[in-house]
Amino acid sequence: xxxxxxxxxxxxxxxxxxxxxxxxxxxxxxxxxxxxxxxxxxxxxxxxxxxxxxxxxxxxxxxxxxxxxxxxxxxxxxxxxxxxxxxxxxxxxxxxxxxxxxxxxxxxxxxxxxxxxxxxxxxxxxxxxxxxxxxxxxxxxxxxxxxxxxxxxxxxxxxxxxxxxxxxxxxxxxxxxxxxxxxxxxxxxxxxxxxxxxxxxxxxxxxxxxxxxxxxxxxxxxxxxxxxxxxxxx
Amino acid sequence: xxxxxxxxxxxxxxxxxxxxxxxxxxxxxxxxxxxxxxxxxxxxxxxxxxxxxxxxxxxxxxxxxxxxxxxxxxxxxxxxxxxxxxxxxxxxxxxxxxxxxxxxxxxxxxxxxxxxxxxxxxxxxxxxxxxxxxxxxxxxxxxxxxxxxxxxxxxxxxxxxxxxxxxxxxxxxxxxxxxxxxxxxxxxxxxxxxxxxxxxxxxxxxxxxxxxxxxxxxxxxxxxxxxxxxxxxxxxxxxxxxxxxxxxxxxxxxxxxxxxxxxxxxxxxxxxxxxxxxxxxxxxxxxxxxxxxxxxxxxxxxxxxxxxxxxxxxxxxxxxxxxxxxxxxxxxxxxxxxxxxxxxxxxxxxxxxxxxxxxxxxxxxxxxxxxxxxxxxxxxxxxxxxxxxxxxxxxxxxxxxxxxxxxxxxxxxxxxxxxxxxxxxxxxxxxxxxxxxxxxxxxxxxxxxxxxxxxxxxxxxxxxxxxxxxxxxxxxxxxxxxxxxxxxxxx
Numbered sequence: 001x002x003x004x005x006x007x008x009x010x011x012x013x014x015x016x017x018x019x020x021x022x023x024x025x026x027x028x029x030x031x032x033x034x035x036x037x038x039x040x041x042x043x044x045x046x047x048x049x050x051x052x053x054x055x056x057x058x059x060x061x062x063x064x065x066x067x068x069x070x071x072x073x074x075x076x077x078x079x080x081x082x083x084x085x086x087x088x089x090x091x092x093x094x095x096x097x098x099x100x101x102x103x104x105x106x107x108x109x110x111x112x113x114x115x116x117x118x119x120x121x122x123x124x125x126x127x128x129x130x131x132x133x134x135x136x137x138x139x140x141x142x143x144x145x146x147x148x149x150x151x152x153x154x155x156x157x158x159x160x161x162x163x164x165x166x167x168x169x170x171x172x173x174x175x176x177x178x179x180x181x182x183x184x185x186x187x188x189x190x191x192x193x194x195x196x197x198x199x200x201x202x203x204x205x206x207x208x209x210x211x212x213x214x215x216x217x218x219x220x221x222x223x224x225x226x227x228x229x230x231x232x233x234x
Numbered sequence: 235x236x237x238x239x240x241x242x243x244x245x246x247x248x249x250x251x252x253x254x255x256x257x258x259x260x261x262x263x264x265x266x267x268x269x270x271x272x273x274x275x276x277x278x279x280x281x282x283x284x285x286x287x288x289x290x291x292x293x294x295x296x297x298x299x300x301x302x303x304x305x306x307x308x309x310x311x312x313x314x315x316x317x318x319x320x321x322x323x324x325x326x327x328x329x330x331x332x333x334x335x336x337x338x339x340x341x342x343x344x345x346x347x348x349x350x351x352x353x354x355x356x357x358x359x360x361x362x363x364x365x366x367x368x369x370x371x372x373x374x375x376x377x378x379x380x381x382x383x384x385x386x387x388x389x390x391x392x393x394x395x396x397x398x399x400x401x402x403x404x405x406x407x408x409x410x411x412x413x414x415x416x417x418x419x420x421x422x423x424x425x426x427x428x429x430x431x432x433x434x435x436x437x438x439x440x441x442x443x444x445x446x447x448x449x450x451x452x453x454x455x456x457x458x459x460x461x462x463x464x465x466x467x468x469x470x471x472x473x474x475x476x477x478x479x480x481x482x483x484x485x486x487x488x489x490x491x492x493x494x495x496x497x498x499x500x501x502x503x504x505x506x507x508x509x510x511x512x513x514x515x516x517x518x519x520x521x522x523x524x525x526x527x528x529x530x531x532x533x534x535x536x537x538x539x540x541x542x543x544x545x546x547x548x549x550x551x552x553x554x555x556x557x558x559x560x561x562x563x564x565x566x567x568x569x570x571x572x573x574x575x576x577x578x579x580x581x582x583x584x585x586x587x588x589x590x591x592x593x594x595x596x597x598x599x600x601x602x603x604x605x606x607x608x609x610x611x612x613x614x615x616x617x618x619x620x621x622x623x624x625x626x627x628x629x630x631x632x633x634x635x636x637x638x639x640x641x642x643x644x645x646x647x648x649x650x651x652x653x654x655x656x657x658x659x660x661x662x663x664x665x666x667x668x669x670x671x672x673x674x675x676x677x678x679x680x681x682x683x684x685x686x687x688x689x690x691x692x693x694x695x696x697x698x699x700x701x702x703x704x705x706x707x708x709x710x711x712x713x714x715x716x717x718x719x720x721x722x723x724x725x
Contacts, residue, residue, distance in 0.1 A: 121441035122412070134412075141405055145398055157394060164401045171405060175412040180426060182293075183360030187404070190367045194397065197374060201390060208383040 009057045010129040013050060013174070017136045020046040020170060021112070024143040027163055028108055031095045033155055037082045040159050043140075044074030047166050050133075051173045062181050063173065069188050070169060078162060078195050085202055086155060089212065096153040104150050108143055115139040122175070133174035140167030154205060154212040158198045165191055237282055238289065238296060240275030241304060242351045244268055245311075248344035258326060258333060261340045262319035268344060269312040272351070276301075276308035284711065295357035295429055298714035299570075303492055304354050306574060310484040310581045311347045313689035317585045318343070318477035320686060324592065325475065330380055339379060339475065345372040346481065353489050359426045362493055363400070363407050366457060369486055370396045377474040388469035395466040396456055403453020403493075409446035410500070413438045428496060435503030443504040447514050450497045451521070457490035459548045460555060461525040471544035472597065476588035479540055483547045484581035488573050491551065494518070495558055499719060502561075518559030523652065525552030530656040533663030538597050539587055542667055543580070546623060549660050550576045556653075557638045560645050563724035567716045568637035571704075574712075575630035575697050576623075582693040583619040586612060589685040590671070599667050604676025609683070613672045615690045620668045622697050624661045630700035 006014070023043040030036040048070040055063030086092055098104050112135075119135035144167060147160030165187075172179045179187070205212060248268035255261050280301045283289055288297035296304065322339060325331050331339070346369055353365035370393065378389035407426070414425040417437040424430040431438070456463040471479040501514040529549035536542040550572065557569030589612045594602040606613030622629035635657065642650050700708070713725045 118445060121439070121445060138405065141401060145401075148394060148398060154390075161394070161397055161401075164398070168401060168404050168408065172408045172411070175408060176415055176421070176425070179360055179408065179411060180358075180422065183358070183364065183426065186361060186364035190364055190371065193368075193371050194393075197371060197393070200375065201378075201386070201393070204378060204381065204386050205390065208381070208386050 006129060009053065013053055014129050014132060016046050016050045016053065017133045017170065017174070020050070020166070021136045021139055021143075024140045024163060024167070025105070025108055027159060028143055028147050028150075029098065029101060029105060031097050033086055033091055033094060033096070033153065034083070036156060036159055037079050037086070040082075040162060041075050041079040043163060043166050044070060044079075047170050047173075048075065050170060051178070054173050054177060058177050060177050063178050065181065066169075066173070066178050066184055069184070073188055073191060074162070074166060077192075081195060081199060082155065082158070085199055089202060089206055091153075091155065091212065094153070096151060096156055098150060104146070107146060111142045111146060112139045115142060130174055134171055137167045137171035137174060140164070140170060143167075152213050154202060158195075161194070161198075162191070235289070235291070237275050237278035238294065238355060241272055241279055241308065242275075242348065242355055244272040244275065245344040245348035245351065249341050249348060252344055253337065253341035255337070255340075258323070258336045261337065262323060265340050265343060266312070266315045266319055269308070269315040269347070272347065273305075273308040273312050276305045276351075280305050284707075290357065290429065293358045293361065293427070294355050296355050297718060298711065299495075299718050300354045300492070302570070302574070302711055302715060303488060304351060306488070306577055307347070307350050307354065307485050310481065310577055311350075313693060314477050314480045314484070314581060314585070315343070316686065316689050317480070317588065318475075320684065321477060321588055321592075322475065331475075335379055339376060342372045342376055343477070343481075346376075346486075350485050350489050354492065357427050357429055359407055359410065359428055359431075359496075362428075362496075363404055366403070366454065366490060366493060367397075367400050369489070370400065370457075373470075373474075373478060373482065373486070376478050377470045379475055379478075380473070382473070385473040388466075388473035392466045392470040395463065399453050399456025399463055401453070402449045402456075406446045406449030406451075406453055406497075409442060409449060410497075413442040413446060413504075428500070431500055432503065435500055436506060438500070438504040440505050440508035443501050444510070444513055447497055447501040448517070451494060451514075451517055454490045454493040454497070455521060455555075458487055458494065458551050458555065459525070460521045460552065461528045461548070464525065464529075464548050467548060468541045468544040471547070472538050472540040476540070476584055476591070479544070480581040480584035480588075483544065483584060484577040487547060487551050488577055491554060491558075491573065494555070495719065498558065512561075515559045515561045518555050519646075519649075520559075522552045522554070522556030522559055523649070525549070526556060527552075527652060527656050530660040530663070533660050534666075536663075536667060537599055539591065539599050539602060539667075539671070540584070540597055542599065542664070543583055543587060543623075546660065546664065547576075547580055549656070550580070550623075553635070553638065553653075557641070558719075560638075560641055561720060562641060562645060563716050563720050563722045565638060565641035565645070566719050567712055567724045568634050568641055570712050570715055571700070572631065572634035572638065575634055575700055578693045578697050579619060579622045579629070579631060582690045582697075583616070583623060585690050586615040586619055586687075589683060589687075590616060592683045592685075593680060594677075599671060601677075602671045603674035604680065606672050607676040608680045609685065611687045612682075612685055615687055615694070616668065617672050618694055619690070620664055622694060624664050625657060628698065628701045630697040633701050633704070 048067045051067035115138040116135045122131045144160045144164035283301045349365045349368040415421045417434045459467040498514045532545045554569045625635045
């Protein structure tokens with residue numbers, strides 16, 4: 001595929017999607033929480049721009065609605081809620097360095113190659129930009145997953161979770177011009193409720209172990225000797 | 235139509251109502267009444283479907299396969315509500331949960347039932363996804379209800395792992411929608427409708443469908459509790475309140491498996507003419523068998539009684555997944571029957587376990603002793619329940635496992651060997667733990683508690699009945715579902 005031969009709109013889509021992929025890598029490597037939240041907001045903005053641009057190209061009015069929902073949810077509301085939580089829990093200055101940064105980024109690159117391979121059957125239908133955007137969105141989903149695996153900090157894990165949602169939205173927009181509106185509203189509702197629950201959890205975790213380091217939550221992994229204090233037994 | 239609305243939207247109304255209600259006493263009874271109302275609707279709906287075939291509309295569809303799970307869901311919801319009313323009051327009196335926590339519990343209990351029933355009755359695969367994710371959101375705060383560090387850890391793990399898993403399912407759904415775009419005339423209107431997709435399934439692009447199925451299987455498989463994404467399940471079951479364990483094991487796992495089966499039907503139809511027509515079945519067989527064997531081994535030497543039985547749930551879900559994977563009328567019939575008897579038995583066991591932990595005031599297996607001396611009803615309930623779940627004749631699980639084994643013997647003779655070994659290993663693990671709990675010497679100062687064994691007796695009697703003589707009506711019903719899945723009748 002020669003990118004220069006594509007229509008201008010498709011080229012713009014590709015550039016925006018590639019930038020979203022870049023932010024996924026930035027999220028993966030970013031150790032400061034506040035900066036990571038900003039990066040996440042940028043990713044949301046890029047994805048919303050892809051949706052609006054696709055809406056312009058195809059004339060689907062409901063894509064504008066999806067773009068607006070994304071803008072409100074992923075660029076404004078969720079980053080704002082996360083900021084507030086981070087401030088409330090006094091985590092602004094906390095850094096959460098990766099244990100093996102080079103290895104993690106290499107794994108990320110491997111994920112991109114893998115996604116390209118998985119998206120290959122799509123080329124059967126569409127030789128144009130769609131296939132690449134699907135590969136990119138799958139890569140964003142899997143990078144979000146990788147982020148949840150390698151990061152210790154609860155807030156960083158939530159960012160990974162939300163980045164996965166961004167990737168899914170990008171996939172829906174690029175491959176099918178968005179899901180039916182009722183489904184998209186349902187998904188947005190689920191994401192919002194999930195965010196509220198995450199907030200509740202942060203406070204619970206903070207209260208119970210006085211830290212948001214998930215590694216400290218490892219009681220169940222080991223054989224526990226004093227089972228009586230936990231669980232359903234009064 | 236009215237029956238459907240009654241079944242599905244009673245719990246939704248209940249969720250809002252119980253969220254606003256202050257009195258904990260009334261909430262327990264109201265919870266019970268709402269479940270009974272929903273069950274009445276479900277039975278009515280079932281009668282409708284049985285008489286006139288599938289009920290279908292704009293975005294819902296209830297056929298033989300879903301209606302039997304709808305009735306099962308409403309029934310287990312009701313029996314668990316009967317158990318949970320006094321149990322949660324006792325937990326409240328022990329000051330392990332606040333008044334607000336109790337309100338949250340009742341409200342989310344109904345919310346959970348709503349998402350389950352919505353998932354079963356919708357025709358839209360997108361709404362199915364939203365409902366299954368909604369079930370996680372409804373139950374996650376209940377897992378951490380006791381606010382102990384272990385409970386919070388379990389809830390976090392449940393949330394994150396199921397969130398990651400279910401995201402894969404959404405990607406699969408998007409891919410499916412992409413395939414639909416090229417097969418349907420008007421994809422924007424009904425591109426995610428299961429029945430519309432099933433009608434044109436042979437035109438769906440096979441390679442895209444294979445990719446979609448893998449993602450859907452991993453996603454919904456996480457919620458089924460398939461290895462290797464099962465580790466949330468024992469934690470969530472052991473740390474949450476016991477009624478939650480009963481409905482998670484009895485209902486949520488079934489509904490997730492139901493989603494997988496629906497996707498398998500689509501994929502099978504789409505791949506029929508391709509080079510790998512049995513891809514979906516083989517994947518299910520592989521995941522199912524591995525889950526079954528890993529769980530059977532994990533059943534050995536458990537310390538926590540609720541973890542013990544949650545591994546048993548993984549084992550049985552693996553067996554069902556394997557059965558659906560083998561395909562063919564006999565194996566499918568066996569798997570459907572197994573879903574039914576497992577849900578009934580396992581929720582009965584968790585209810586009994588709730589009473590047992592109440593008697594001995596611990597969840598540790600080595601401290602629960604002499605149940606049959608202290609309170610014969612609970613001791614016998616646990617013993618009979620475990621006999622049923624381990625596959626003893628004449629209980630229903632024996633029948634379904636026997637049918638499944640003979641189907642496997644027919645299609646894949648060599649695979650009966652690991653299945654048999656797994657069943658024996660699981661049996662040994664269960665009985666080694668349960669025997670001393672029931673028959674051991676009771677520690678001094680252990681007294682009987684107020685226990686309502688009615689739901690347990692009813693469910694175990696039902697399982698016994700299904701084992702001795704499968705009623706003609708029910709057999710016909712399951713046969714219709716089998717016909718829907720495999721295209722052939724068994725009977």
